[in-house]
Amino acid sequence: MSIKYVILGYLSWQPMTGYDVKKIIADSETLPWTGNNNQIYRALVQLHTDAWVSKSIEEQDGAPNRHIYTITEEGIRALGEWVKTEPEVPQSKKTFLHQLRWADSLEAEEIDELLEAYLNTVGEKLFFLRVQADRKPNMPDRSMREKYLWEMIHKNGIAQYETELDWIRRIREELKELEAARRWTKL
Amino acid sequence: MSIKYVILGYLSWQPMTGYDVKKIIADSETLPWTGNNNQIYRALVQLHTDAWVSKSIEEQDGAPNRHIYTITEEGIRALGEWVKTEPEVPQSKKTFLHQLRWADSLEAEEIDELLEAYLNTVGEKLFFLRVQADRKPNMPDRSMREKYLWEMIHKNGIAQYETELDWIRRIREELKELEAARRWTKL
């Protein structure tokens, strides 16, 4: 359950309510979760029973009380251990590639339209990723190095989508050439 | 349930048993599933009740009978429609990035070790991806264009991991510079 550590991480950065965590996850272009309540509140309950976070309640009138979660010493230790854990291979889920694999039954034009649609989808995502960097969260950086790490994490996402765009452009051009050659030999 | 279409795709390519499908998925470096029985056999039952595949049984003695699934006309139609479906944004799950985000509490050396471990993991994966291209499946290509598409799909994975390696190398170098600068100012 990796989201548990992701949440713990954000709590190591500043105390928050479940609602705050939800917003961070939902607004993030890079976190692979939707930010749904069910998962987050359940994870927070777990973190609390693990004693990795403590909970304090701030009463409000005319609104539900805010349950503020704060990371504990134990939680900091657990997070530190997790961070040093053997890295996993990144894995991407690109449904489009599986569509493309069986696209040979389509007309050349149809394939090109598909690729264009994919180009637009990826391009749009890239745009939002870049915009999010400008919006800059109002969260202070704890150190020079941490700021650098966060920037590089952001750039990682951008680089991936840029690579994808290059790949799409290349395949479109080459398919155009292939199609031209096919027509030539047919004449 | 995208795996349903993935399986349907492979069945469009040639009739197969569940076991064959399992092997393809398990051996693939790019398909994001493990190739576990439960999922595959269940999906095949669904495909069959959808009438997208037909089933014939080849009896064997001293071994379980082979249930051979063949795509139907309806299945071909369904696959064709799915292929033309609006492409989704690719999304990757990079647990390592979430580890790195909270790595600022570590010593410079420890971070570098982490990054080196990540480099090795990604490098190894890339190696296997390339090897798999040589191993080349004994499956005949149906057309020039399909062969090209499959090659490009393969290159897509390679490009992603290469981008990742570049990113790791860059961050390692820059962190080294940062650390050097920090030591310099401390003296």
Added chain:
DNA sequence: TTTCTCATGTAACGCGTTACATGATTAC
């Protein structure tokens, strides 16, 4: 007046994984 934000939570379900179960043949 309707929609959005704040803030908590629950119900139902589907996708995906690990592990279990069987049993013959083939390879090392």
Added chain:
DNA sequence: GTAATCATGTAACGCGTTACATGAGAAA
């Protein structure tokens, strides 16, 4: 003799999603 391959399937569970439920205040 042990392990892998062929070939089918089931049980249990966990992660993740959509949707539901409540209710106040603020903004459009």
